[in-house]
Amino acid sequence: MAGTVIGAGLTIEGDISGEEEIVINGILRGRLTTTDAVTVGGSAVVGADITGASLSVAGQVTGDVTATERVDIQAGGKLVGDIKAARFTIADGASFKGNVDMEV
Amino acid sequence: MAETSVIGAGTVVSGHIRGEGSLEILGRVEGDISVTGSVAIGPAGRVRGNVSASQLTVAGQVQGDLHGSLAVLLEPGARVAGDISAPRVGIAPGALARGHVQTDAEPAALARPAAQPFVRPAPQPVARPAQQPAVRPQQPAVRPDPQPAARPAVPQPAARPAAPLRANVPPPKAEPIPPAPLASPPAPKAPPPRPELRSDLRKADAPKLAPAPATSGPGSGEFAPVRPLKPEPRRPPPPVVPVIRKGTKAKKKKSHD
Amino acid sequence: MPRHSQEISVVGASTRVTGRVSGTGALRIEGTVKGDINVNGDAEIAEGGSVEGNLSGEALDIGGSLLGDARASGTIAVRSGAKVRGELRGAEVSIEAGARVSVRLDTEFELDFGPTQRRR
Numbered sequence: 126m127a128g129t130v131i132g133a134g135l136t137i138e139g140d141i142s143g144e145e146e147i148v149i150n151g152i153l154r155g156r157l158t159t160t161d162a163v164t165v166g167g168s169a170v171v172g173a174d175i176t177g178a179s180l181s182v183a184g185q186v187t188g189d190v191t192a193t194e195r196v197d198i199q200a201g202g203k204l205v206g207d208i209k210a211a212r213f214t215i216a217d218g219a220s221f222k223g224n225v226d227m228e229v
Numbered sequence: 230m231a232e233t234s235v236i237g238a239g240t241v242v243s244g245h246i247r248g249e250g251s252l253e254i255l256g257r258v259e260g261d262i263s264v265t266g267s268v269a270i271g272p273a274g275r276v277r278g279n280v281s282a283s284q285l286t287v288a289g290q291v292q293g294d295l296h297g298s299l300a301v302l303l304e305p306g307a308r309v310a311g312d313i314s315a316p317r318v319g320i321a322p323g324a325l326a327r328g329h330v331q332t333d334a335e336p337a338a339l340a341r342p343a344a345q346p347f348v349r350p351a352p353q354p355v356a357r358p359a360q361q362p363a364v365r366p367q368q369p370a371v372r373p374d375p376q377p378a379a380r381p382a383v384p385q386p387a388a389r390p391a392a393p394l395r396a397n398v399p400p401p402k403a404e405p406i407p408p409a410p411l412a413s414p415p416a417p418k419a420p421p422p423r424p425e426l427r428s429d430l431r432k433a434d435a436p437k438l439a440p441a442p443a444t445s446g447p448g449s450g451e452f453a454p455v456r457p458l459k460p461e462p463r464r465p466p467p468p469v470v471p472v473i474r475k476g477t478k479a480k481k482k483k484s485h486d
Numbered sequence: 487m488p489r490h491s492q493e494i495s496v497v498g499a500s501t502r503v504t505g506r507v508s509g510t511g512a513l514r515i516e517g518t519v520k521g522d523i524n525v526n527g528d529a530e531i532a533e534g535g536s537v538e539g540n541l542s543g544e545a546l547d548i549g550g551s552l553l554g555d556a557r558a559s560g561t562i563a564v565r566s567g568a569k570v571r572g573e574l575r576g577a578e579v580s581i582e583a584g585a586r587v588s589v590r591l592d593t594e595f596e597l598d599f600g601p602t603q604r605r606r
Binding site for chain 3: 257275292310319320322325327328329331332
């Protein structure tokens with residue numbers, strides 16, 4: 126299980142940084158940085174730049190995302206911002222608007 | 230051994246109380262209390278004044294400040310309106326307190342080996358006012374824990390040659406040293422932490438009884454009896470001049486012991 | 487600690503949150519939060535966790551470090567390994583011996599000194 130879990134009812138206005146997995150199902154406005162995986166759940170609304178080892182988006186993210194490994198936008202997920210990752214996938218039914226830089 | 234005074238349930242004391250020894254308050258005191266021993270306020274006890282003691286256990290009500298050089302414990306049902314300060318403070322669920330509560334940074338410097346003739350255990354001062362010293366002369370502070378059941382009194386005399394010296398040391402002194410939560414204070418609440426601590430000490434000192442933290446903390450009976458008890462057994466740094474053994478005459482430059 | 491109907495959010499041990507945390511649900515803090523926390527649920531500062539800011543919730547369980555005020559609609563429990571500085575206000579506040587505290591308790595209650603007393 127993830128080290129940090131921000132539940133669906135929670136709102137954080139500020140920065141989150143850590144060295145473990147982070148799962149967000151709630152609301153974040155600020156910045157998110159970790160050395161591990163980031164999961165943005167279906168109910169999440171994130172207005173933040175995200176940096177992590179990997180990122181999976183099933184909810185809404187507005188901000189630039191940087192991953193050392195990969196970024197995956199799931200069906201139903203939405204990302205508005207630039208992606209910087211070695212590899213990425215945008216599922217059928219996902220929504221994305223931004224630039225992609227695969228040179229990491 | 231200091232005596233324990235009792236203010237009976239139907240008694241009202243108007244005026245200050247001070248001195249050596251311990252105090253059990255089952256009635257009412259209107260005035261300040263300052264004793265070197267412990268103070269136990271029974272459930273019906275009422276104190277309107279400041280209380281200063283080594284170990285304070287409150288099951289009744291106090292309007293005034295509480296200061297313990299060792300600990301202040303509020304048992305369920307206690308009500309205190311005033312400031313509380315002690316190295317260890319316990320407020321049980323069901324106790325009510327209003328005021329500033331302060332624990333010292335470190336429960337160090339509880340060094341009053343000779344001045345503490347008798348410190349009674351926190352948990353049940355009401356039940357056994359002066360029983361312990363008679364029953365267990367070597368164990369000044371007996372904690373009526375579950376643990377003593379396992380070691381009723383068997384190894385006491387044999388295993389603790391230095392025990393009588395320790396009788397003057399307030400037993401709870403050793404308690405703050407181990408980082409684990411202390412056994413005696415949370416007696417009314419949670420027995421679990423206690424066994425852990427006690428068993429730690431017991432493992433370290435096999436013959437020791439559970440209710441003898443004073444001696445168990447610093448050493449394990451390997452003290453030379455002449456050494457005064459201190460929380461940390463420390464030897465003075467060896468003098469530059471070699472120690473002159475006892476009996477050597479003349480040329481006595483410095484003799485340390 | 488949390489009720490079943492409450493989802494638990496967790497700030498992991500190596501996570502630092504700088505900012506305000508609010509919302510519904512229970513919250514356990516194993517890492518560090520610098521900012522105010524206001525949840526409509528139980529909040530716990532685990533041993534090793536640290537909050538610098540005000541903490542407000544239903545029942546509060548403080549096992550780590552709190553520098554700030556704590557308000558609970560229910561009980562506040564300060565565990566023996568905790569370190570707390572601030573004001574604690576709850577229906578009931580308990581402190582385990584061993585905790586290091588410099589706190590002001592604001593519990594509401596009346597003393598009952600009996601019929602013969604002259605109330606101050």
